[in-house]
Amino acid sequence: MPELRKDPIVDRWVIIAQERGKRPADFASPTVNSQAGFCPFCLGNESKTPQEILALRPNGSGPNESGWSLRVVPNKYPALTIEGGIDRVGEGMYDKMNGIGAHEVIIEGSCHEVALEELPERAVQETLWAFQQRIIDLKRDPRFRYILVFKNHGEAAGATLEHTHSQLVALPIVPELVLEELDGARRHYEYKERCIYCDIIAQERGDGRRVVMENHDFIAVCPYAPRFPFETWILPKYHSAHFEHDSTEALAGAANILKDVLLKLRMVCNQPPYNFVLHNSTVQSKHSAYFHWHIEIMPKLTKLAGFEAGTGFHINPVSPEEAADILRACTVHP
Amino acid sequence: MPELRKDPIVDRWVIIAQERGKRPADFASPTVNSQAGFCPFCLGNESKTPQEILALRPNGSGPNESGWSLRVVPNKYPALTIEGGIDRVGEGMYDKMNGIGAHEVIIEGSCHEVALEELPERAVQETLWAFQQRIIDLKRDPRFRYILVFKNHGEAAGATLEHTHSQLVALPIVPELVLEELDGARRHYEYKERCIYCDIIAQERGDGRRVVMENHDFIAVCPYAPRFPFETWILPKYHSAHFEHDSTEALAGAANILKDVLLKLRMVCNQPPYNFVLHNSTVQSKHSAYFHWHIEIMPKLTKLAGFEAGTGFHINPVSPEEAADILRACTVHP
CATH class of the missing domain: 3.30.428.10 (HIT-like)
Structure with missing residues (x-):
């Protein structure tokens, strides 16, 4: 389980979310999918993501099927995990707690090559609407104090997948x-x-x-x-x-x-x-x-x-x- | 002259140091010298830096000549400038001051290909000694409240020149x-x-x-x-x-x-x-x-x-x- 740890001097929390099996040098390599590679966010690959939480399906298709225009799914490699209690503990002079939280991905459109700003204005509006729906839903969980919505676009901005998406993280503390x-x-x-x-x-x-x-x-x-x-x-x-x-x-x-x-x-x-x-x-x-x-x-x-x-x-x-x-x-x- | 501006909401200062003539897309291009390119920090190119402030010259050569093992020079493209007063002023609800400060470069060795950690231990010690000398000297200037020493190694860490060097910035406020x-x-x-x-x-x-x-x-x-x-x-x-x-x-x-x-x-x-x-x-x-x-x-x-x-x-x-x-x-x- 990921851990939230607090620096003992300044008020700074870090999330230690170990990716096991990775060697130190691996962190330096780019991880963005090339357009030729496999993309779990593309139409037809719905089974490669965790089960969807929300979707817009103009053609009336069923959950986790093709035919969607927007999809919200749990992050397959979450920085925080949804299951469990917060369990604040000390380690000598240090403080930590379990890395409890939600980490979701908003797939803003079905076409791999199209960036958010290239989508029709209506699709951008639906993305904002999806943010609203997920915030309203997650606010009901009493463990969460803050819900952050953000987008990383491009490898230098920290995106690990090319297909247009934003992210949402619900946190047990206010950052x-x-x-x-x-x-x-x-x-x-x-x-x-x-x-x-x-x-x-x-x-x-x-x-x-x-x-x-x-x-x-x-x-x-x-x-x-x-x-x-x-x-x-x-x-x-x-x-x-x-x-x-x-x-x-x-x-x-x-x-x-x-x-x-x-x-x-x-x-x-x-x-x-x-x-x-x-x-x-x-x-x-x-x-x-x-x-x-x-x-x-x-x-x-x-x-x-x-x-x-x-x-x-x-x-x-x-x-x-x-x-x-x-x-x-x-x-x-x- | 560079400006120090304060965000009106949080206690965050930024330095606006305009690089005129650069087009927006230029900021994305890498600027690290290739080994084949010209390097102003290499032996023999002393005239391409501002006049040196401190140097170690085992062979007794004169200032700004070749024959040094360590050199401290003013940054040619300083984030802050040494001349002038601080002049705090308001702009409506905003606050700014002149970007007064010192910005120096410590060239840790004369060989372009050798990183700090590859230098003899004695040269690393001389680098630390140079940090001390420059801090002691700059502390005498009553305008400065903090003296920061740091090193950027490699392009992804923000280094704009490949030749091994550290930097020192004297600031009019404590960050x-x-x-x-x-x-x-x-x-x-x-x-x-x-x-x-x-x-x-x-x-x-x-x-x-x-x-x-x-x-x-x-x-x-x-x-x-x-x-x-x-x-x-x-x-x-x-x-x-x-x-x-x-x-x-x-x-x-x-x-x-x-x-x-x-x-x-x-x-x-x-x-x-x-x-x-x-x-x-x-x-x-x-x-x-x-x-x-x-x-x-x-x-x-x-x-x-x-x-x-x-x-x-x-x-x-x-x-x-x-x-x-x-x-x-x-x-x-x-």
Whole structure:
């Protein structure tokens, strides 16, 4: 069973999930399937994944059959396992607990060659809808404190399979970075009685230099202090702490802007590897007044090195004003 | 001039250091010199670096001439610039300051093909001595609050030049990760009146499963909660907060264990890219009772992805007990 271990000096948890039988040098080898290789996420290979949890089947086919347009399955090599208790224990001065959690894969489309941003807007919306459904379902399990949704696209961004997919991990603790973000938002609210994200949106719309695009309900901006070149955040312009409670109309707007921003990044940065992370409230609802869900998209164009590891600072060679300027100018609907 | 910008929500600074003229897609291309290409760090190319700050010249040659065995030069493409004032200013709700700092390169040997761990132990010791000299000198500048020493080896670990070198960055603020480490060590000291690193060393020596090697004054361990496969820390067994104050004998012991651990990693992990970071006290000496300098070596065998970006957790497929077992068994002096 995987273990969650805590560093004794700083508040940092790691998941030790041993992959037995792998030799040390194996970790360095790329693991992305070539298009010629076998893909467990392709149509017809449904039996090669664990049993599906959710699917969209426009032709009415049965579970784990072909004919789907979206599929959610448990990760075959989970970082955390669903069965068991948390069992916190000490080892001398150290602390650990069982690696309990859910680890699911959202297969966003059935065609191996088509990236998320190339899918029809409706399919992007269905992907967001699948995120909502899985969050709502997993929130019922009292062991889980946080549900993280993210996407790794491209080998340099950590994707181990090429076929377009996102991932969801339900965790027995609220991660440190989420706590920091909630704390920062809470402090601002206590002082000003306003949501800090609503304030950021107001300042960015007034300034304009870092705005990439807007639609009716959403805005995409390059943040003032971006860690990565062309880092872009997508935020609802209305205040909403819980992504999973937003309406179908809201999801349509989010899908529209997510697809367009990803297409802009694809064109401007030459099909970059990227990660995106859904920043959402915890399972508890006490953050509703001051937290504001959003998606942070991080193209992987630079490498993290000793400086970042030693400081937590990032060095970014592209200012957000320059990045937004280039992304704004890029036309994705000719 | 580079800018230090602070994220308005979390306590995260970024350095915006624009590299003008680079197109977005350029960031994805590898920049490591091939052995056939030109190398500004090789013997005879001294005029291609900025004027040297420190050098070891066994043959008595003059500054910026050939004949050196170690050279310290300013980074030609610094992340921070040495000239100017800090000038903290606000931009609406945001905060920034000038990117003031020193950024130096320690060229550890004159031969392009020879890695740090392949150099004679004496040369590794001279590298550590050079770190000390530069820290002592830069501490005199009242603008600097922290001096970071680190090494990027291999392209995947962020090295942009192949010729063996480390780097030093003097910063106008104490970075977040350093503050967290100092805080953790201080809390332990306040409660127990003991150094947490001394306690860790005692527990690891008693347990033995995570010890890689020891010599008279130093120990190498795989930490209990490692972020990366084969992550290894080197600590003095005596209590010392300030690396730059340690004796020549201490440096000899540190060089001995650093070289051997890097050689073990090289053999076990098939010449992995790696980073190491010197974790040292700040410029102030108030941490002397509870901080304990050490070197953290992080082989780059896994990729950071959306999960790490969203949580701050790391997923590590190799337990430190297994890693230490393999590293202990590896013989580097046949």
